[in-house]
Amino acid sequence: MAAIDVSGRIADRLIVHALGWTTETRLHIYEDAGLIVVRLSPHGVFTLTGQLHLHLPAAVRKWCGLKAGERVLLAADAAAGVLVVHPPAALDQMIVQAHTLALGGDRA
Template identity: 75%
Template sequence: MRRSAVVIAVVEVTVAPLIPPLMPPEQGEGNGRRPGVLRRPPLPLPDLPIPRAGSSVYGLAAIDVSGRIADRMIVRALGWGGGTRLHIYESAGLIVVRLDPQGVFTLTGQGHLHLPAAVRKWCGLKPGDRLLLAADPDGGVLVVHPPAALDAVVAQIHAAALGGEQHE
């Protein structure tokens, strides 16, 4: 019976300290400290998120085979109800919905938004597509973001966050 020797290599891994190391005093430090006393630099502070400035309300909903979108929270935030007259149009790949007393479109009795076939076609929408709904209650407008528009925005944000790296 033959025995083999097993060799295990240990690799040193350096981990950055959580508390910065003591630093020697700077030359000519005249801040009232005792000369030669070691000190620690201040701890790094994290970047804090920017607080929200707007009052937008967001939702995610699927479009059905008839072109209807159902999201009660969005409709409620806008103060719209069944029969509310609307103006619906496409702009820069997004669908804009505004309150319009002369509008030819209305919310259904159940409060569903029915997107016209022409708008669905212009934006390449198919039944089952999930849409980002962004309501601005103060402005009385709803912007519907189709998947193609979301793909473009997300790709741009990810490129900035990842430093131009491409991930698939």
């Protein structure tokens, strides 16, 4: 879990190091099904900040309803060079779906 600062940065260096990313790493950042996907891409227009923080673009934050101070769940696949950022709304939806499945759907 990590917090989004007022500028849209995530300051979790542990996950950045686990992914092997540096300030030279080119990234593609996009929203997909309410999640923020960050992928290695030789044509990516994004990079980490000088402090190795991930800056999420304002448009992506807006699409996902992220505000400063909110905490997000980070999940990485280092072998694939992918980081998935789970905003609170996406986590809520996943929990509702899991509980619905575990509790038998609409059954009383």
